[in-house]
Amino acid sequence: MEGDVHFEEGTPLYLQVSRHLQRLIASGSYPVGTLLPPEADLATELQVSRHTVRQAIAVLRRRGLLQARKGVGTRVAAVEDDWRTRFTANTRGDLFDFASATELHIEKRDMIEARGRLAAEMGVRPGRKLYYMAGPRFMSGDSIPFCFNEVYLDPRLKPVVAEIDVLRVALFTLVENHTGDRVEEIQQEVRALHMPELAASYLGRAPGDLCARMTRRFNGSGSRLLEYAVQYHPGDTFSYQTTLSST
Amino acid sequence: MEGDVHFEEGTPLYLQVSRHLQRLIASGSYPVGTLLPPEADLATELQVSRHTVRQAIAVLRRRGLLQARKGVGTRVAAVEDDWRTRFTANTRGDLFDFASATELHIEKRDMIEARGRLAAEMGVRPGRKLYYMAGPRFMSGDSIPFCFNEVYLDPRLKPVVAEIDVLRVALFTLVENHTGDRVEEIQQEVRALHMPELAASYLGRAPGDLCARMTRRFNGSGSRLLEYAVQYHPGDTFSYQTTLSST
């Protein structure tokens, strides 16, 4: 095709291969619907082991870009735009899109200590100090909030967000820019529960109403907690949708 | 510890190891916050290769149960509270795994016509005939169901499932084997709502109780509907988790 891959020194080989394949897919060298060359061929062509090719393919399969079938081959299932937007390959609503299509009005700020169940859910040591912000989130231009949002951050990030009243971007991009640490993993949880009082008051609902809670844990390198966010949605206006990849 | 793992014949070794570890975590043999034995030790202890152990650990990492750090070890990050309380399927394989760890008791069968909201949610033409089955789902060996399950199939598949009373595999694999069509895509939705009467009666809850409903649409080639499944979980024993990874 176009020679070997290995240039970048620091990054793992299988990631370089994965990006290489992704570029070829994006450029149309491997159109959607067609089969990739067999793993063995890719391995010899790129001068890497088949194991490394499989690792690279696994990355793209988890993003839903490729689908493999035993005895057939690995099919290109979709093109993907930008390696920066890939968090959302699994989710229906892109986190970035979501953030930029909405507005978070920060109306509460506090310095708190994580305790008990909160500390357990966040996976931090009890007593850890955190900067807390909360407020309603609106669809841009809307006057009625569609969810109530709580955010927990490392206290050192307080100056970054202290002056912000309305957020129109994903908060973790600010965190990334300021700390230099990159969000490597986002763990999400959806759960049904009764609407807490605070959320109810912002959403114009009664405490105890049907509620869907979405929590997100943003991990940096080494699973360090960078941000923890909680959204409370009225149960009748929320649904979480995903498309599962094969394998 | 308690001997080897391998018994089950059909299932891959790394999945057996993964379940083994999961049981040990759930049982408290590896408490939350502690480190797992080194991969090499697990490998010799379980009489498998380190590669297989790593595959097994990777499964649990994707579910957020384990977190690994280079130079340190693999830490137990969470218990699946009971593990009936956490329902997680990020891939088709997870779904397969889940199905084989549970039993669906089919106690209702009917031929129905999709109408109104149901037809809309399923994305089929109103009036389309469908074969309906429903019943409680148990963790293998458990006597209390953890969810109530409804399934809608193409009527032509009736003979395939008509004689089945207890399902221990993913239904869509049966569908695949019989139709020759392959499930290319699974669309999931999670929603909070009040427990319907039928589900409540099977789950020993009151109608109107907090409930989480998971629906799955199994698409064949060309987005043709192969199966539509609905699960009703008590709200207090359900949570849906995903990890969005950057690598």
Place this chain on the structure above:
DNA sequence: CGAAATTTGTCCGTATGTATG
């Protein structure tokens, strides 16, 4: 501070199983 030990991460080679065409 530095060296050594530990542990996960990456990479390679090889062999065999299994579904597909």
Place this chain on the structure above:
DNA sequence: ACATACATACGGACAAATTTC
């Protein structure tokens, strides 16, 4: 029956990060 191609599993080797001494 046969070849193809992915899936699983084993083995070994070295790199990189962390902790320990």
